[in-house]
Amino acid sequence: MDNTSKNRNKKEDEGLYNIPLPLPKNSSLLKQNVKEVPGNAATGTVSSVMCLLSIKATGHNYVRKMMRRYNSTVFRMNFFGTRITVCDDEGMQSLFTEHLVKKEPRFGSLVVNRKVYRGLIPFEYTNGYDHDQKRDFMVDYLHCVKKDWDTQYLLLTVDEEFRTIGDRLLQNDDFEDVLSNAMCNIISRSLLGCCLDYSQVRIWFQHVLVPVFKLDKWDSKPGVDATEHLAKEIEESPIGIMLMSKGKKHEFSKNEILMELLAMVLFNAHRSNSGAVISAMIYLQQLTEEQLNLLKTEATKLLNGKCSINSLVHIENFLMEILRLHPPAKSIFGIATQNFTMESQCGFFSVKEGELLCGDLYWTLRNPKVFVDPDTFVFDRFTKMPELKKYMCAFGGNYYDNIKSFHKCIGQHFSMTLLKMCICHLMFCEYEPSCEPKWTGRKITRIPASDKPFTVHTFEYRRETSGPRGARAPVDINEFLVETEVETFDYESEDGSM
């Protein structure tokens, strides 16, 4: 797998591995160096449709073509309006700077179907006071459940759900759907203390985010009914009841709490983590015996209670490389709130108030100036160069950014913990893929690391467990119910990550 060390040494010798120094911050020099963003500034429908068709045909590769055409990691593209697309992490910082950029109430060409979302919009698409209040509330809640994931609860839940996959596969040969069902159970049990009805979850996903041009004619009834069903499940769950009571003190309505929980558990947590587990399964198949042994040794120690989740060095670095090559969230969107100068790897660019922006996480994580042989999977990339972790923007922003920074993912710690545990359990699973997965970069909306759905003939979980069965509902919620000051929390975990 790691067949790139020769090239890497060569590139290191040539200095290509060095990240370029930032341009001088002296203001007169800055003014002299500011450039117009290159690219297509046309706003017409024809230009937009052409761009859409090219993206449909070539996916991520279209963005790479544009980067090459303009010889720049920052350029304009007409994708439902002219957008400044940013493909390097220096430029990306602007998208996470609160006074420069705000969120649009949509996700590129997709909008939240407010009928399904009961007239609201998830806080991640809002700005200012409303966003900050709800975000703080959820961060506060996640912090309280955190200590439970770090202990036995999550381990037992993953164990129990992974054991059911083989049987479910006998009734449903769509493996991605079966895995997604198991992940939905794990996540809803961990975050809500109840198992959401997966048949309704499927329907909810089909209706909650819809293409902007189809919204008017969309038949939302099935989505509205699914919301009804799922909201009732959360409302009746022990955690739902307590969260609504806590929310009342913050003047959030019952509806707001229910919808935010639905969005967080399903929209944010479920899809991305399910996709990442499938990517991990695909790459596990390609590892050498030696690499597998490194992972299995760590997994055995964790599952036998002999080490903590923070000491899984090889598993964490393997996961990092997967999230780098296949970030579950590929892009982030925003709108400039003032004229400003964007500092990027390719120079200073002038951005005008009101301009639309798109941070391309996929290409930022494949930036050759930061990651040598960026398209190649390198098992020990992050083991050899742990400092590269700070360029891991798969969760938005910098990996080590404080959790309270503007719009950065609040589920990074949960996901890293959950995914590491899933990889530990996968070390004891045997599965036979039906065909060899292939990734060409053409499928811009696919989360897992294969163009086509990943399918397996069989899936067997072979670990003997001696520990207790029947995972209990998480968290001693009393701590959360006590009025807590969000500001006083220290979100750093033992190893410095969130």
Ligand code: HEM
């Ligand atoms: C592998 C898993 C995950 C990945 C790759 C991921 C990635 C991201 C990214 C890139 C953003 C920024 C989006 C933007 O600015 O448009 C984000 C935001 C967010 N994520 Fe995650 N996420 C993951 C899992 C989770 C989980 C497990 C939760 C909840 C438990 C979560 C909750 C959120 C929320 C609420 C936001 C919005 C934050 C805000 O706007 O203030 N995510 N995530």
